[in-house]
Amino acid sequence: MNAGAARASTSSGLQNHFELFGLPPSYGMDEEILEKAYREIQARVHPDRFAHAGDAERRASLQWTTRVNEAYRTLKNPVQRGRHLLELRGIDVAFETNTQMPTDFLMQQLELREELEAATGGKDSSRLDGLRSRLRLQETKLESEIAEAIDGKKDYAGAAELVRKLMFLERLDAEIDSAYETIEQ
Amino acid sequence: MALLQISEPGMSPAPHEHRVAVGIDLGTTNSLVATVRSGSPTVLPDSLGRPLLPSIVRYAKDGQVEVGYAAQAKQATDPKNTIVSVKRFMGRGLKDVAHIENAPYDFVDAPGMVQIRTVAGVRSPVEVSSQILRVLRERAELSLQGAISGAVITVPAYFDEAQRQATKDAGRLAGLNVLRLLSEPTAAAIAYGLENAAEGVYAVYDLGGGTFDLSILKLSRGVFEVIATSGDSMLGGDDFDQRVFCWAVEQAKLPPLGPRDMRLLQVRAREAKEHLTFHGEAPITAKLSTGDVLDLSIDSETFCRITQTLVQKTLGPVRKALRDAGLSVDEIKGVVMVGGATRMPQVQRAVGEFFRRDPLNNLDPDKVVALGAAMQANVLAGNKPQGEDWLLLDVIPLSLGIETMGGLVEKIIPRNTTIPAAKAQEFTTFKDGQSGMSFHVVQGERELVADCRSLARFELKGIPPMAAGAARVRVTFQVDADGLLSVSAREKSTGVEASISVKPSYGLADADIERMLRESFEHAREDVHARALAEFRVEGRRLIEATRSALDADKALLSSQELNEIEKAMTELEARLAAPDHRAIKQAADALNRATDEFAARRMDAGIKRALAGRQIGSL
Numbered sequence: 001m002n003a004g005a006a007r008a009s010t011s012s013g014l015q016n017h018f019e020l021f022g023l024p025p026s027y028g029m030d031e032e033i034l035e036k037a038y039r040e041i042q043a044r045v046h047p048d049r050f051a052h053a054g055d056a057e058r059r060a061s062l063q064w065t066t067r068v069n070e071a072y073r074t075l076k077n078p079v080q081r082g083r084h085l086l087e088l089r090g091i092d093v094a095f096e097t098n099t100q101m102p103t104d105f106l107m108q109q110l111e112l113r114e115e116l117e118a119a120t121g122g123k124d125s126s127r128l129d130g131l132r133s134r135l136r137l138q139e140t141k142l143e144s145e146i147a148e149a150i151d152g153k154k155d156y157a158g159a160a161e162l163v164r165k166l167m168f169l170e171r172l173d174a175e176i177d178s179a180y181e182t183i184e185q
Numbered sequence: 186m187a188l189l190q191i192s193e194p195g196m197s198p199a200p201h202e203h204r205v206a207v208g209i210d211l212g213t214t215n216s217l218v219a220t221v222r223s224g225s226p227t228v229l230p231d232s233l234g235r236p237l238l239p240s241i242v243r244y245a246k247d248g249q250v251e252v253g254y255a256a257q258a259k260q261a262t263d264p265k266n267t268i269v270s271v272k273r274f275m276g277r278g279l280k281d282v283a284h285i286e287n288a289p290y291d292f293v294d295a296p297g298m299v300q301i302r303t304v305a306g307v308r309s310p311v312e313v314s315s316q317i318l319r320v321l322r323e324r325a326e327l328s329l330q331g332a333i334s335g336a337v338i339t340v341p342a343y344f345d346e347a348q349r350q351a352t353k354d355a356g357r358l359a360g361l362n363v364l365r366l367l368s369e370p371t372a373a374a375i376a377y378g379l380e381n382a383a384e385g386v387y388a389v390y391d392l393g394g395g396t397f398d399l400s401i402l403k404l405s406r407g408v409f410e411v412i413a414t415s416g417d418s419m420l421g422g423d424d425f426d427q428r429v430f431c432w433a434v435e436q437a438k439l440p441p442l443g444p445r446d447m448r449l450l451q452v453r454a455r456e457a458k459e460h461l462t463f464h465g466e467a468p469i470t471a472k473l474s475t476g477d478v479l480d481l482s483i484d485s486e487t488f489c490r491i492t493q494t495l496v497q498k499t500l501g502p503v504r505k506a507l508r509d510a511g512l513s514v515d516e517i518k519g520v521v522m523v524g525g526a527t528r529m530p531q532v533q534r535a536v537g538e539f540f541r542r543d544p545l546n547n548l549d550p551d552k553v554v555a556l557g558a559a560m561q562a563n564v565l566a567g568n569k570p571q572g573e574d575w576l577l578l579d580v581i582p583l584s585l586g587i588e589t590m591g592g593l594v595e596k597i598i599p600r601n602t603t604i605p606a607a608k609a610q611e612f613t614t615f616k617d618g619q620s621g622m623s624f625h626v627v628q629g630e631r632e633l634v635a636d637c638r639s640l641a642r643f644e645l646k647g648i649p650p651m652a653a654g655a656a657r658v659r660v661t662f663q664v665d666a667d668g669l670l671s672v673s674a675r676e677k678s679t680g681v682e683a684s685i686s687v688k689p690s691y692g693l694a695d696a697d698i699e700r701m702l703r704e705s706f707e708h709a710r711e712d713v714h715a716r717a718l719a720e721f722r723v724e725g726r727r728l729i730e731a732t733r734s735a736l737d738a739d740k741a742l743l744s745s746q747e748l749n750e751i752e753k754a755m756t757e758l759e760a761r762l763a764a765p766d767h768r769a770i771k772q773a774a775d776a777l778n779r780a781t782d783e784f785a786a787r788r789m790d791a792g793i794k795r796a797l798a799g800r801q802i803g804s805l
Contacts, residue, residue, distance in 0.1 A: 020797070039408055043576050045793060047605065047666040051335070051364045051565035052204070054778055056786035062665060064793060066607045073603070177508055184504060 017071035017084055027085055027147040027159075029075065038072045078143050079170050082163035086156055093160050095167055105165060112172060120179045128183070132176050135169060142166045204334040206364060206566035207325045208372070208558025211314065211338055211352065213272040213394030213421060214525065216240050217552060218321040218336075219559035220329065221568070226376070226556040229328045237551065238324075240394075242316045243267040244305040252320045264289040264448035266303045270423055271317075273395040274299055274310040275355075276347030276691045281419075289444035298351065298691050311355045311693055312701060318359035332720060335364040337562040339554050341396040342368035343416030343502075343582050345628050346640050347691035349668050354693055358701055364565040366667040369393070370400035371411060371579055372557030373523040377548055378404045379560060385518035386412070388506075390536055390544070391554075392499065392526040395421040399503045401510045401517070410578040413509035413601045415502035420495070422458075422526035428491045429454035429483065433469050437479050446473045453479075461485050462528045489531045496535045503539065509601050520544045525551055578603050581664055588625040588634045597662055600630065607663040611677075614658075618650040622658065626670065639690040643672045645683045658683065721770040725762050728774055729755055732781055735788065742787045747780075754780040 018025040021037040043049075045064035050057050074080040083093045101109075112135065119127035142162060149159035208226075210217045215237040219228045228236040235254070243256035244266045251259070260267040268290070274282055279294040291302035300309050318338070325333050338361075340352050349366050356363040370389035377383060383404050391398040398416040402409060430451050434442070442450065453469050460467035461483070469481040507514065520536055522544045527533065536544045548556075564574045580601045586594035597608045612622060622645045629637030648656055657677035664670055674683040688694075693701075732755055740748065758773040 022797075039576060041797070042578070043407075043571075044796060046576060048365070048561075048565055048577060050789075052567055054782045054785050056782035057789050060786040060789050062605055062663070065666075066605045066663065069603050069606055180508060181505065184501065 206562035210555035217555035221563040314355035315358035376557035391523035415506040
């Protein structure tokens with residue numbers, strides 16, 4: 001029990017992750033360039049380079065490397081990357097508060113979840129495989145829509161809704177993971 | 186004594202500054218120490234040429250402690266005081282170990298960690314492990330003729346926070362400067378990867394005496410990156426022994442055994458298991474204290490049958506790690522086998538079947554972890570110039586969460602997050618003038634706190650008095666490169682740093698460690714004075730030189746007052762080098778280190794910012 005603590009808000013550092021890696025602030029991203037930049041910077045700041053250094057240097061290294069890992073993780077994840085880009089443009093994707101979704105999308109989600117339940121109940125892992133493939137196709141489609149909205153049309157409000165949709169799909173993906181585990185037990 | 190690293194991040198120290206560091210595999214069954222000599226990693230044997238040190242510690246009534254083969258020889262005659270497989274008790278409470286069947290020890294349910302009552306007093310697993318580490322340290326110092334600057338100690342990848350902290354504490358108690366806690370599969374991957382110039386995605390299947398790890402790593406030139414890791418920190422070769430033991434007891438219809446007979450039979454069971462690796466049948470013969478003679482034989486088919494479920498049990502974490510990594514078995518280039526228990530033919534078969542390829546056994550499964558640890562220790566010591574070293578990116582194996590309303594867990598850092606990592610959250614106060622808060626941190630994947638492992642309770646104090654809800658307390662949970670958690674907190678509107686006190690659920694309080702350190706020095710027989718003086722003089726001179734060159738380069742980063750303080754501290758240290766008082770030299774060196782601490786961090790920051798500013802989009 002967290003005694004005496006009430007949640008104020010989640011933190012949001014407004015650091016520009018794209019700038020850190022020298023990448024243009026666009027949703028479409030060359031992952032190889034990101035990887036290379038990540039490794040080059042980590043090679044400089046990682047605590048392994050400062051194992052024999054003084055306290056302050058080690059603390060600084062820890063802070064830097066944590067920041068770099070955070071930035072990398074954000075840019076690599078399609079949902080987080082979208083959210084970060086919109087955040088840089090002053091738009092809060094508001095996952096927790098804005099839960100309104102278009103009806104057709106919700107119907108689709110419902111159908112996928114029913115499929116998930118059936119597959120789990122029937123301990124059918126190949127059915128889960130099928131579900132996962134379908135889900136991945138939808139995710140890929142959404143990602144290119146997000147790229148078009150942000151990089152192409154500069155429709156940031158529209159992009160925010162697409163990113164929220166992608167988040168729903170990501171959550172479902174995680175539940176498929178749990179389903180595999182449940183089946184295996 | 187910390188040596189100030191005054192060089193551009195990534196630059197190597199001058200050749201004469203070569204530091205000797207070692208890698209230590211602190212295993213459940215056997216431990217090893219290794220170092221890099223003339224560019225090659227090598228395991229350091231004892232005076233009789235034996236590379237392995239059995240992880241067995243025996244306490245005698247007169248306070249004498251035996252470690253290794255000597256203790257092993259007495260385990261069957263003195264089972265209560267001869268501690269075997271202490272690794273299984275590190276960071277664990279009594280409830281956790283109660284299921285470890287047929288352990289003959291006198292367990293004490295102490296708050297924090299389970300303890301063992303021996304004839305020499307109550308001992309914590311940390312103290313027992315430190316005895317093993319002490320012997321390895323002495324072995325290294327003898328072999329390398331001098332003090333070692335630090336050690337990398339390996340831990341199972343699946344070890345949680347409490348188990349890791351216990352290991353680090355044991356290192357401290359043994360007088361080691363622990364440079365890093367390194368995951369065993371990652372250490373093995375380093376040794377394997379460098380030996381074979383391997384590139385691609387590999388799995389490391391590490392079945393030790395008491396723990397099982399499955400790690401999936403991406404090896405490429407200059408980078409070892411853990412993608413996902415899973416395991417079972419209570420599954421290992423010991424459990425296979427236990428099955429044979431139970432089988433033998435049943436076959437011979439033995440009545441409940443006393444501690445000596447139990448231990449004797451367990452030793453025979455292990456020997457039979459090892460024999461079956463190369464033969465179709467193994468004898469189990471023993472003369473019990475009752476006078477009964479046990480004369481059995483077990484064949485490999487029976488052994489497979491009674492241990493089948495254990496082998497199957499290892500495949501659960503394998504599947505989980507593959508899922509977390511988002512990979513299928515076909516995308517794994519090779520499976521490296523680590524740990525003595527992987528010698529068992531049925532384990533080799535099961536792994537080969539699952540991964541649809543022959544497992545890789547070309548490195549000695551007993552030594553590969555120590556060798557990898559030695560290679561990493563060499564890098565951490567700063568001996569490898571940039572370009573010849575590598576980047577090691579490891580992950581946290583279990584999710585970290587905090588307890589929220591209703592006994593639920595809110596995950597703050599998910600498993601397989603690359604470390605170091607941090608997460609900050611903001612909290613506020615309920616009551617006017619409230620000055621404190623507390624948090625309960627747990628580790629695990631489940632949704633209820635009760636189903637996760639309690640790590641620690643953090644008490645925050647010193648929130649400045651404000652109206653309820655006005656305070657903005659930003660709490661940062663930081664996991665370092667060893668996988669250890671620290672918590673800091675700052676009230677944002679006033680900038681006041683809250684003070685945090687930690688009550689670990691399964692660890693030793695700092696006071697306990699201090700006491701143990703004091704007690705161990707009282708028993709120490711080494712005369713350190715002469716050696717210490719020479720060492721401190723050399724380190725002192727290095728420190729002065731390093732500081733001078735740092736000032737030449739970046740004096741501009743300092744205020745005139747800061748510069749004065751540093752110069753004063755340098756002069757003081759210089760003066761003390763002449764006198765034969767090693768404590769005075771250490772004091773002056775510590776003072777200079779303190780004075781230059783912030784300066785070093787500023788230089789590092791400036792250097793990194795310069796490097797980042799120099800990068801341009803499209804210049805890659």
